[in-house]
Structures are given as structure tokens and as C-alpha cells.
Amino acid sequence: MSVETDADAEADRLSKGRERLGEEADRAVDQFDQGIVDLLSWVLDTETRARIYVYLRQQPHSTSEEVAEGTGLYPSTVRESLAELHDEENVERRKRESEGAGNNPYEYTAIAPSELVGGIVGQIQDELNTVFNLDDHLEPESETPAETEPSEPVSIRVEDEEDASDDETTGADDEGDE
Template identity: 70%
Template sequence: MSDESEHTDVEDVATGESGADGDATADRETTRDRAVEGFDQGIVDLLSWVLDTETRARIFVYLRQNPGSTSEEIAEGTGLYPSTVREALAELHDEETVTRRKRQSEGAGNNPYEYTAIAPSELVSGVVEQVQSELNTVFNLDDHLDGAGNGVDDDADPVTITVEDGDADEDAEPDGAES
């Protein structure tokens, strides 16, 4: 038996894999990896809609996984150009989607900014008003197009979106419910 063959057999025993069983495990891992990548891409697609671009979405996801990262670390971790990351971070900071603070380091030198993304629940709350307004525009499209009233109260919006805190009292009755 050759040294390489012995090494492979020892690895198979140590991992509990051999032959077809190893192939099945590899297939399961490949399927799992594809599912995770698909889920991650789905999140990025949704965030791309919320944050306007895929670049900003990738930065947001990276910062949720790696809070306190510098622009260089984000560029390396996302594969985006450093200048693109810096520009997107400036916009996200202006919109209060990310926070930043100077990194403290020993000695004289550059103290770069560290960035952290806001909680997803805060991001959703910020989008609710925009979605509500757009839905109301769609539902009132006839009024906007021809300016003619249809007997409906023009001051009333047909859509109201309410975001409740997840810690709300679970025993409370829903609006309009009787005990």
C-alpha cells in the first residue's frame, strides 16, 4: 500500500466517510451551499430594492455580519472596488443607514472610520412611509390622472401601514376586537 493510499484511508476513517458515503455527504454539502447562496442572493435582491442598488445592499449585508469594519475591509470582503465602497458608505451614512466612528489605534497614524449597519427593523421602518405613499398613489390613480372626484373623501388614504414593536403585549386585543 502506498503512502498516499494510507493517508486517504486514515482520513476516511477519521471523518467517517468512504466511497459512496463520502459522495453523498459532498452532495448534501453542495446542495446546502447552493441553498445558502440562493437565500443570500434573495436577501441581497430584496435589500437592493430597499437600498436602491446591489452595491449598497452587499455593503449592508457585510456590515450586519462584520460590524465595525473599515472601508478597506468591506471592499476586500465584498469584492467591490474601494472607491465604490467609500462612495456608497458616504451615501449610506448621510441617510443614517450606517453609523461610523473613528477606530482607536495605538501610536501616530491613520485612524480610519469603522462602520456598522443599523438593525434591519430600523431599515424596514424607514421604508414603510415610502411604500405606503406609493400604494396610496396607485389606489388614487384615477384622481391623480383626471383630477375628477369620485365621491370618495380625497383626504383619506386607503392604505395605512403600521409597524409594531416585536415586544408589544401579546395579550392585547387587536383593534376592533371584542372581549
């Protein structure tokens, strides 16, 4: 009897360990997902739009109803945000094809993250260059315009993974590209 009790205790201990490990993994994924949403909220202006973007990356070709159901957001909020994201070219839309008669809703797909980042790089680069050249902007206007031309010490380049792997395989380097 002692052998069976020890085996049961060991099985119970392993089961609890797996359960605890699963809970920790779920918590890590939730924290990672929230971190992504926080970052995208900065890029896309609101958490709502970030949640919609993440959902569409996971579930491309979704209708506004499917996005609302999948994100838990109000359908009217989703429709408004999707219209804005489409106008800004952060999501693509097309009519869903169906066999029957009736209304074919739009289905949406989020653009690739590299395209999303590429869209804001110029803005970030300009803001960083303004900060780096702050002294030039604050100096008295007694200098000639040629002397006050600010340099641009910050240059940001966004590459797709494919572009980066092509550079590695061809032996290309970043020097001289700018």
C-alpha cells in the first residue's frame, strides 16, 4: 500500500507542478500581449486601435462584427476605429465574397508590422533630429542661414526580415547606403 500511496503522491505533485507552470506561462503571455498592445497604442494613438490591429494580425480577413466579438469592444467603436485605420492605410479592406444574395460585409486585414513602423519612422526621425539640433534652434538669429542649417545626426532605416537576410547572404553592409 505504501508504494501506491507514494506513486499517487508523486503523480499529484507532478500534476500541481505542471498546473503551476501552465499558469506562469499564461501570465507571461498575457504580460507580453499587454506590452505589445501598450507599444502599439503609442504607434496607433489608442489602445482600442492597438487591440483591433493585434486581433487582425491574428485573424486576417475578419469583419467588424468578428473583430468586436473577438476583442470584446463595442461594435460601433470597432466600426469607427476600422474606418480610421483604413483611412490611414494601417488596415486593408475588401468586400467578403458570398454565394447568397444579401449584404457582403467588408473584411479587414492589418498591414505588416514593418509597414506600420515604416509609416512613423520619418516622424520619429524628424523629432529626434530636432532634439539633437536644439542648440541650433535656440541660438540668436544673428548668424547667416547657411550657418544655421541643422545637421541630421539621426537616420532610421526599417527592414523586413527578408531584406535583412538578403543583406547577410550577399555580404552587403549598411555603410554607404545613406
